[in-house]
Amino acid sequence: MATLNLTEQEYIDRYGPNPAHTPAGGWDNRQPDKLVKTHCCFCGVQCGIQLKVKENKVIGFEPWEEFPVNRGKLCPKGVKRYMQNEHPDRLKAHLIRSLDHGFREASFDEALDKTVAEIQRIQGAYGKDAFAFLGGASMTNEKAYLNGKFARVALQTANIDYNGRLCMVSAGAANKLAFGVDRSANPWSDIPQAKVIILAGTNLAECFPILTDYVWRARDNGAKIIVIDPRITPIARTADLFLPVRPGRDNALAHGILHVLVQRSWIDESFIANHTSGWENLESLVAEYTPEKTEQITGVPAQSIVAAAELWGPAETSMLLHARGIEHHTKGVENVLSYINLVLASGRIGKPGSGYGTITGQGNGQGGREHGQRCNQLPGGRDINSPPHRQHIAEFWGVEETSIPQEGLTACEIIDAIEAGQIKGLLSISFNPLVSIPDSERTRAALEKLEFYGAIDFFMNETARHADVVFAGSLQEEDEGTVTTGEGRCVRLHNSVSPPGDARRDWEIICRLGQKLGQEKHFSYDKAGQIFEELTAASKGGPIDYSGMTYQRIEDEMGIFWPCPAPDHPGTPRLFENGKFHHPDGRAKFHAYPYRPPAEDIDSEFPLFFTSGRVVSQYLSGTQTRRIGGLVDQYPEPLCEMHPLLAKKLGIEDGDRVRVVTRRGDIELPAQIVRSIRPDTLFIPYHWAGKKAANRITNRALDPISKIPEFKVCACRVEKIGPPENASTSHGQ
Numbered sequence: 001m002a003t004l005n006l007t008e009q010e011y012i013d014r015y016g017p018n019p020a021h022t023p024a025g026g027w028d029n030r031q032p033d034k035l036v037k038t039h040c041c042f043c044g045v046q047c048g049i050q051l052k053v054k055e056n057k058v059i060g061f062e063p064w065e066e067f068p069v070n071r072g073k074l075c076p077k078g079v080k081r082y083m084q085n086e087h088p089d090r091l092k093a094h095l096i097r098s099l100d101h102g103f104r105e106a107s108f109d110e111a112l113d114k115t116v117a118e119i120q121r122i123q124g125a126y127g128k129d130a131f132a133f134l135g136g137a138s139m140t141n142e143k144a145y146l147n148g149k150f151a152r153v154a155l156q157t158a159n160i161d162y163n164g165r166l167c168m169v170s171a172g173a174a175n176k177l178a179f180g181v182d183r184s185a186n187p188w189s190d191i192p193q194a195k196v197i198i199l200a201g202t203n204l205a206e207c208f209p210i211l212t213d214y215v216w217r218a219r220d221n222g223a224k225i226i227v228i229d230p231r232i233t234p235i236a237r238t239a240d241l242f243l244p245v246r247p248g249r250d251n252a253l254a255h256g257i258l259h260v261l262v263q264r265s266w267i268d269e270s271f272i273a274n275h276t277s278g279w280e281n282l283e284s285l286v287a288e289y290t291p292e293k294t295e296q297i298t299g300v301p302a303q304s305i306v307a308a309a310e311l312w313g314p315a316e317t318s319m320l321l322h323a324r325g326i327e328h329h330t331k332g333v334e335n336v337l338s339y340i341n342l343v344l345a346s347g348r349i350g351k352p353g354s355g356y357g358t359i360t361g362q363g364n365g366q367g368g369r370e371h372g373q374r375c376n377q378l379p380g381g382r383d384i385n386s387p388p389h390r391q392h393i394a395e396f397w398g399v400e401e402t403s404i405p406q407e408g409l410t411a412c413e414i415i416d417a418i419e420a421g422q423i424k425g426l427l428s429i430s431f432n433p434l435v436s437i438p439d440s441e442r443t444r445a446a447l448e449k450l451e452f453y454g455a456i457d458f459f460m461n462e463t464a465r466h467a468d469v470v471f472a473g474s475l476q477e478e479d480e481g482t483v484t485t486g487e488g489r490c491v492r493l494h495n496s497v498s499p500p501g502d503a504r505r506d507w508e509i510i511c512r513l514g515q516k517l518g519q520e521k522h523f524s525y526d527k528a529g530q531i532f533e534e535l536t537a538a539s540k541g542g543p544i545d546y547s548g549m550t551y552q553r554i555e556d557e558m559g560i561f562w563p564c565p566a567p568d569h570p571g572t573p574r575l576f577e578n579g580k581f582h583h584p585d586g587r588a589k590f591h592a593y594p595y596r597p598p599a600e601d602i603d604s605e606f607p608l609f610f611t612s613g614r615v616v617s618q619y620l621s622g623t624q625t626r627r628i629g630g631l632v633d634q635y636p637e638p639l640c641e642m643h644p645l646l647a648k649k650l651g652i653e654d655g656d657r658v659r660v661v662t663r664r665g666d667i668e669l670p671a672q673i674v675r676s677i678r679p680d681t682l683f684i685p686y687h688w689a690g691k692k693a694a695n696r697i698t699n700r701a702l703d704p705i706s707k708i709p710e711f712k713v714c715a716c717r718v719e720k721i722g723p724p725e726n727a728s729t730s731h732g733q
């Protein structure tokens, strides 16, 4: 097996001759015209990679060993990413759909004109807010900024939001509530220096394989690793302590651990007195969460709760990291705040090897939530509800403050409002809501009610099939720009190739729409770099300040961490080093939320927990990775993980077809019997569409603060349908 796309000679030079390593498809002996240093298009680690380019095609890659975050290493998705460039499904022309004839190719101008005419018709008939915009966090900072400006200045709709609403918003809201700023507190380089690491609700080894290496380096340095998950994921198998939490119980578990820390005096009283507020309320709340009571709520044995406190309490340095397992809940914000309480109570933050991070999911999950494509946000992380923030951005854009819409609906609420007939038109970019939003049959019904839907993508995703106009947009390697990684480091993407056929760079599509909507002066850019200059200037003085950054600096310094408020400012890898938090009083805030159950808990009719998430070889709604053969081979179709004890009770054997039923619907798929999951819980990865979509059965109940849906827990039952359909294709494992 060869993992790199090297010529045979390059391979031999590097590793020596080895006939066993001849790749199945033969050696790629094409010599590239150039190597382009850029970043992976997938997760928020944003590993450095060099793309091999020949005749305007990406033909392979080389490691980029100098980039400090991954030092040349890549995960299974990173090494295959280049294969989407020449994929036969790549959209090369814009499409218009008619009811009689389906999709036909259209010129760029015709697609633009049709879209603009529909925007004007719908807004004329039903008001500005009847046309909504959905953006995404796989796109660059430049595009995130442009999307926000387009919605506020050209569409003048309140209803713009983005797919990070399904991803990062619980962490973002909690970070702001606790610290006054929405960013992971530490650079990843602090992880190997930590002596204890809590990983809560993250399948780190499958979802952020390159960060796993940081945790292993910590372990090599003597660190103890605690993993909290209903499943013994690959990283949990190597942990020192595993807490098998029942889905939807994390804030109780955090309270239980804090209870023991208080009892054993493992809290930093002077840090609490000098740098925090709200301790008294929390202290009296956690007094109730004895290990025994916490065991009853969470299913985690009392002695494991005590053991977690015994590791965390006296540690010299520590990091707490979490991802969607604790955030995808109707109390996602409360869960995050409750784990942050542990960090603050120990006073271990803002120091080398000590701190906190939420592991950002999408490629630009961090930057995508900073520059104004959220319903409640203006550039620079400003608040659309704050009169001085609105005034500042209105002046910067040269528009009337009153013309900037107020806060609009969030992503799932936009789909609800379409279903309710309040929103009649939609433009989406880099978002596949039919696959990724819970209760997909309702999403499908909503899409059918739209009077106009325009989608911008490089593949025909499942949602775009319902569109009236599909614009052929750009792949990450077909444009330049910046993304901000999960540690807050803004890095530079280089343009490798130009879009094929009539496909256009995403920002050009948005700008042309803006121009045709009569806003030429606001949407006339020649290149992405001009948008970057505007966004950094717009951010100046705001909570998220990029104003000291330039493309050149970012490149020279291998990324810059914000805040970076001046050209001579070095950037800020580690926040809160001076013990000052970003609230007006300079203090971090404890939050005391008692445990409350999930929106839908188990009962006699639906006696099992259902939870969903990811596998290593597939990515998000699968539009990209389901098209890459080598990744599909690794995990070709969704499987339902269940414990052997449960399977035995129900007479289910490995590979049998089962039906999982919830109050929303059902899904039929093969069972995968694994000892690594709680016996009361089922898990299905969500990367497939249609009848294989996990979101057919998930619950669209939202967190009241972050409006994230409860992907990670609802109630279900499972029944056997029959033996494997076809023994040879039953599994693929």
Ligand SMILES: Nc1nc2c(c(=O)[nH]1)N[C@H]1C(S)=C(S)[C@@H](COP(=O)(O)OP(=O)(O)OC[C@H]3O[C@@H](n4cnc5c(=O)[nH]c(N)nc54)[C@H](O)[C@@H]3O)O[C@H]1N2
Pocket: 043, 044, 167, 200, 201, 202, 203, 204, 206, 207, 208, 228, 229, 230, 231, 233, 245, 246, 247, 248, 249, 250, 323, 324, 325, 326, 360, 361, 362, 611, 612, 613, 614, 615, 616, 617, 618, 619, 620, 683, 712, 713
């Ligand atoms: N291979 C791969 N990597 C990815 C992605 C991908 O699609 N594929 N997507 C990227 C993106 S956008 C994201 S957001 C991240 C997601 O990264 P992660 O959040 O790490 O991944 P998930 O699989 O969504 O969920 C993590 C874990 O939460 C657990 N869990 C479920 N319910 C609970 C609960 O109530 N409490 C706790 N403590 N844990 C629970 C699940 O068992 C699962 O192991 O991954 C990024 N990286």
Ligand SMILES: Nc1nc2c(c(=O)[nH]1)N[C@H]1C(S)=C(S)[C@@H](COP(=O)(O)OP(=O)(O)OC[C@H]3O[C@@H](n4cnc5c(=O)[nH]c(N)nc54)[C@H](O)[C@@H]3O)O[C@H]1N2
Pocket: 136, 138, 139, 140, 163, 164, 166, 167, 168, 324, 328, 361, 362, 429, 430, 431, 432, 433, 435, 436, 437, 438, 456, 457, 458, 459, 461, 473, 474, 475, 476, 506, 612, 613, 614, 619, 620, 621, 622, 623, 624, 686, 694, 695, 698, 711
């Ligand atoms: N059941 C369940 N559902 C979930 C989750 C879960 O754990 N369980 N996780 C949720 C999470 S964390 C996330 S982040 C969402 C993700 O959900 P989505 O954002 O809907 O998923 P993507 O696959 O990123 O879909 C984005 C589309 O954008 C396109 N795209 C990617 N990059 C670009 C670009 O640069 N330009 C353009 N024009 N298009 C681009 C892709 O081809 C794809 O069609 O799913 C959520 N849904």
Ligand code: SF4
Pocket: 040, 041, 042, 043, 044, 045, 046, 047, 070, 073, 074, 075, 076, 077, 078, 079, 207, 208, 209, 210, 211
């Ligand atoms: S860890 Fe993330 S950024 Fe790195 S190669 Fe894998 S998917 Fe790409």
Ligand SMILES: [Mo]
Pocket: 166, 167, 168, 361, 362
């Ligand atoms: Mo995500």
